[in-house]
Amino acid sequence: MAVVEKSYPVGENRSFQCASFGGNAKEYFGIWIVNVLLTIVTLGVYSAWAKVRRNRYFYGNTALLGHTFEYHAKGKQIFIGRLIVFGFLIVTQIVTTVAPLAALIVTPLLILAFPWFLMRGLRFNARVTSYRNVRFDFVGTYGGAFKAIFLGGLVTIFSVGILAPIAARWFYRYVFDNLRYGDRPFSTNPTLGAFYKALGVAIAVALIGLVVLAGLAFAISGTSPEAAMSGSMGRVSVWHWAIIGFVIVYAVAGLFYRAMVRNIVWSATMIDRRHSLLSDLSRRRYAWIAISNVIVTFATLGLMRPWAAVRLQRYLAEHTAIHVDGDIGVVIDQVRSSGGVISAEYLDVDGFDFGF
Amino acid sequence: MSTVSTLASDGPAIAAGLWHPPHSSRAIPARLVDIGGSLTVLSDEDDEKDKRLAWGIRSDIEISPRVGSVPRRIVFGNESVFETRDNDAVDAYLQGRGEKRSGFVHRLEIVRPRMIAFAVATIVLASVIYHYALPGLVEVAVLVTPPVVPEIMSAGTLKTLDQTALSPSKLPEDRRKDISDRFEKIASQAEGGAGRYKLNFRDGGIIGPNAFALPDGNLVLTDQLVDLAGNDTEMITAVLGHEIGHVEYKHSLRQLYRAAGVAGLVMLIAGDVGSGVQDVLTQGGGLLALSYSRSAEAQADRRSVELMQAAGMDPTALSRFFDTLETKLNDHSDTSMLSTHPGTPERKQAILDYARELRDKKVQS
Numbered sequence: 001m002a003v004v005e006k007s008y009p010v011g012e013n014r015s016f017q018c019a020s021f022g023g024n025a026k027e028y029f030g031i032w033i034v035n036v037l038l039t040i041v042t043l044g045v046y047s048a049w050a051k052v053r054r055n056r057y058f059y060g061n062t063a064l065l066g067h068t069f070e071y072h073a074k075g076k077q078i079f080i081g082r083l084i085v086f087g088f089l090i091v092t093q094i095v096t097t098v099a100p101l102a103a104l105i106v107t108p109l110l111i112l113a114f115p116w117f118l119m120r121g122l123r124f125n126a127r128v129t130s131y132r133n134v135r136f137d138f139v140g141t142y143g144g145a146f147k148a149i150f151l152g153g154l155v156t157i158f159s160v161g162i163l164a165p166i167a168a169r170w171f172y173r174y175v176f177d178n179l180r181y182g183d184r185p186f187s188t189n190p191t192l193g194a195f196y197k198a199l200g201v202a203i204a205v206a207l208i209g210l211v212v213l214a215g216l217a218f219a220i221s222g223t224s225p226e227a228a229m230s231g232s233m234g235r236v237s238v239w240h241w242a243i244i245g246f247v248i249v250y251a252v253a254g255l256f257y258r259a260m261v262r263n264i265v266w267s268a269t270m271i272d273r274r275h276s277l278l279s280d281l282s283r284r285r286y287a288w289i290a291i292s293n294v295i296v297t298f299a300t301l302g303l304m305r306p307w308a309a310v311r312l313q314r315y316l317a318e319h320t321a322i323h324v325d326g327d328i329g330v331v332i333d334q335v336r337s338s339g340g341v342i343s344a345e346y347l348d349v350d351g352f353d354f355g356f
Numbered sequence: 357m358s359t360v361s362t363l364a365s366d367g368p369a370i371a372a373g374l375w376h377p378p379h380s381s382r383a384i385p386a387r388l389v390d391i392g393g394s395l396t397v398l399s400d401e402d403d404e405k406d407k408r409l410a411w412g413i414r415s416d417i418e419i420s421p422r423v424g425s426v427p428r429r430i431v432f433g434n435e436s437v438f439e440t441r442d443n444d445a446v447d448a449y450l451q452g453r454g455e456k457r458s459g460f461v462h463r464l465e466i467v468r469p470r471m472i473a474f475a476v477a478t479i480v481l482a483s484v485i486y487h488y489a490l491p492g493l494v495e496v497a498v499l500v501t502p503p504v505v506p507e508i509m510s511a512g513t514l515k516t517l518d519q520t521a522l523s524p525s526k527l528p529e530d531r532r533k534d535i536s537d538r539f540e541k542i543a544s545q546a547e548g549g550a551g552r553y554k555l556n557f558r559d560g561g562i563i564g565p566n567a568f569a570l571p572d573g574n575l576v577l578t579d580q581l582v583d584l585a586g587n588d589t590e591m592i593t594a595v596l597g598h599e600i601g602h603v604e605y606k607h608s609l610r611q612l613y614r615a616a617g618v619a620g621l622v623m624l625i626a627g628d629v630g631s632g633v634q635d636v637l638t639q640g641g642g643l644l645a646l647s648y649s650r651s652a653e654a655q656a657d658r659r660s661v662e663l664m665q666a667a668g669m670d671p672t673a674l675s676r677f678f679d680t681l682e683t684k685l686n687d688h689s690d691t692s693m694l695s696t697h698p699g700t701p702e703r704k705q706a707i708l709d710y711a712r713e714l715r716d717k718k719v720q721s
Contacts, residue, residue: 027424030465033474038461040481053423053461060426067383068427132383133376133437182381301479333379 016278016321021314023061025307031057032306048082049075059129062317065324072135073128081124085117115145126179134333140178148174165195172265181271182331190268198260201283202253209249213242248291255287266320274325281319289315370449372400373427373440375409384409388430388438390449395430397438410436414453422447422462485621494613498606506571506609513570514556525557527579532557535582538593538669539575545666547604548573555596567592569599571608584680591680594660594673601659607652657703661711665718671711675704 035050052075059069092110095102119140126138152167169190176188259281266279293308368389375386375397385400386409396411416433428446430438440446525532536555543550552573560566560578567577575596585592602608657674665671678700 023424026467030467030471031424033471033478034461034464036478037474037481040478040485056420056423056426060423070427070429132381133439134379134381302482303475303479328381331381333381 016323017065018319018321019062019064019317021058021062021310021317023057023310023313025310028057028310029306032309045079048077048079051075051078058313062313064131064322067132070130071128072130073124115149116142118149119145122175122178130333131181132331134182134331137180137182138178139180140174144174144178165192165199168195168199168261172261176265176269182333184272184328184331186269186271187273188265188269190264194264194268195261198257198264201260202257205256206249206253209252210246213245213249216245251291252287255290256283259283259286271322272328275328276323276325278321278323279319280321281316286315369398370395371440371442371445373438373442375399376437376439378435386438388440395432397432397436410434410438419446419450421459424465482621486618490614490617490621493617494610497613498609501609506606510570510572510574514574514576517576518558521561521563522558522576522578523561525559525579527557527582531582534589535577535592538589538667539596541667541669542593542597542663543600545663546600553600553603567595567599569603571603571606573603575599575603585677588673588676588680590664590669590673591676593667593669594664595677597660597663598656598674600663601656602652604659605652605655607656610652654703654706657707658710661707661714665711665714671714672708675707678704 031053035046035054038046039050052071052073055071055073059071062069092106095106119138119142122140123138126136129136148167148171152170156164156167169192172190173188176186179186260283263279263281266277269277271277289312293312296304297308369387370390372385372387374383376383384404386397387400389396389398391411394411394413395417397409399405399407399409401407410432412432418431420429420431422428422443425441425443427439427441428443430440430446432438535557539553539555540550543553546553553575554573555575555577558576558578560580563578563580565578565580565584567575567581569575577592577596581595582592660674661671664673682700
């Protein structure tokens with residue numbers, strides 16, 4: 001696989017090497033359609049194994065400095081993890097149904113459990129990922145997760161969102177400062193100002209979109225509100241369109257923010273305090289890819305979903321780069337040599353895009 | 357051939373790749389050979405040419421299942437790893453040993469014309485789930501939902517609306533009493549009796565002429581709708597009957613579950629959760645399901661006819677409401693969706709047909 005080399009003159013003429021993605025839509029289509037089919041036929045049971053095959057495909061085709069990543073989780077592991085979470089939800093549901101007052105006890109417990117789930121999920125995803133035969137690891141604690149989520153959340157709420165970037169910074173520092181590649185630590189130090197800028201841009205985009213929407217809505221006004229609760233006389237109203245429009249505006253603002261935050265965090269990250277990472281997503285291009293992916297996927301009844309997924313992954317990989325300072329040298333796998341039992345790791349938090 | 361080889365015979369190489377010592381990121385160019393039935397990794401590095409790096413019998417070796425064309429990992433008993441991109445060679449070797457080539461799933465995944473059949477089967481299955489399994493699951497969920505849930509859903513909704521769009525009604529007292537009295541008549545015929553339903557008068561503000569029901573039995577009627585109706589109080593009552601129908605059939609709860617089900621279905625099929633695409637898909641799917649379906653509206657229309665007849669009023673009053681909407685709203689707004697809404701004439705006709713059907717039944721009995 002050819003590793004695309006791009007040189008970025010970054011001040012002290014450091015040269016960065018891009019990652020690349022070697023998967024293609026046709027090959028992935030085969031994997032994806034079989035995943036979907038078997039998932040439906042097995043009433044969702046196969047989805048855990050499907051996830052493994054999907055991740056092995058994406059990790060195994062993402063190359064950095066000529067080596068690919070590898071995903072090691074086993075379908076059974078993920079399935080058991082999902083059963084645990086599912087059983088947990090069923091039990092709380094039954095308890096709150098039988099004794100509604102129990103909700104007063106269960107809800108705080110759920111809230112307290114959440115950082116733990118997050119921490120375990122990050123650890124799971126790190127430990128089942130390897131690069132050059134060395135696994136990643138995550139050494140964050142419950143306390144750190146608690147601070148990153150709850151204190152961050154409280155700070156955000158009490159400052160009416162003005163201090164949200166502080167919370168974001170806490171969170172990403174929790175994620176990256178506790179990440180290890182073998183025995184090499186990751187560290188990240190994004191500036192607050194950069195987060196404020198990202199938030200400002202996202203809010204500005206959202207406001208402009210909302211002003212346009214409101215103008216449209218008032219121009220067409222004269223029908224009825226459709227809160228999710230209330231049925232008017234069954235007409236599709238302006239409010240429906242307003243909601244859909246709002247979702248689109250929100251999505252664009254969110255995607256801009258996401259792209260900017262990824263650039264900020266990754267570009268501020270160092271491995272072993274020497275090798276630096278870089279992410280240079282263009283926010284417009286990223287939002288365009290994400291939104292056109294959705295449209296194409298819908299228009300083709302989902303059949304172009306593999307193409308969309310490959311397209312996004314290729315874009316992300318090609319805009320992620322590393323600068324190696326000197327030689328990485330031989331890294332020793334800490335997780336396995338220290339006897340960390342990976343097979344006992346069950347909790348996988350979906351929806352956290354760790355790694356590339 | 358090598359001069360330092362301690363081996364009796366070097367078979368031909370199965371595949372070339374990289375070998376990692378146990379737990380180490382060191383990578384040594386190497387090749388995989390089969391020597392007398394045991395798999396052996398020989399170095400291809402210049403200064404250590406042909407040195408034996410790892411070996412083992414097949415039962416002690418784990419070969420990763422094939423996924424597309426990602427590198428294949430061959431893990432030896434001492435946890436050292438040989439990695440090769442030559443998937444086909446590994447498959448051919450395994451086949452030669454009489455093992456299954458590359459796993460059943462991988463063979464399914466190879467893109468061939470039969471993929472078209474897979475795609476069709478997937479779409480058919482997904483739509484079968486959407487049309488048959490999902491409604492079934494929704495019914496089950498509605499059955500096991502404790503009555504406290506609709507209360508929770510509604511608590512606060514009216515309050516929020518009052519703080520935002522709605523304001524106190526400006527209707528004269530006697531007009532309100534007139535409507536309330538008639539409302540009591542149909543509510544007493546409805547499931548749960550008059551005590552379950554409460555009629556609230558409000559000024560609609562930007563909402564305009566409308567009536568809607570919350571799942572806990574609170575109905576809201578806007579002044580604008582009363583004005584629109586003129587003196588036709590019966591018509592207003594019919595509209596309220598329609599809303600009672602929504603409450604009785606638990607339409608909003610069903611809607612909520614359907615939205616959740618659709619979101620779940622999307623998540624199941626789309627796979628990689630977590631991309632921005634996924635969020636939009638899931639939320640979009642949920643939102644689309646959040647509109648009352650036509651069948652729900654038709655059900656509520658029929659309920660209105662039944663209630664009106666039971667209360668001794670004109671069962672077809674609701675169809676007059678559609679007439680009124682079409683004429684009056686189009687007078688001052690061209691953009692009204694009603695004029696373009698294809699369902700309205702059909703709904704009117706359905707109401708008239710159903711009222712006739714009920715009348716015939718009554719005559720017979």
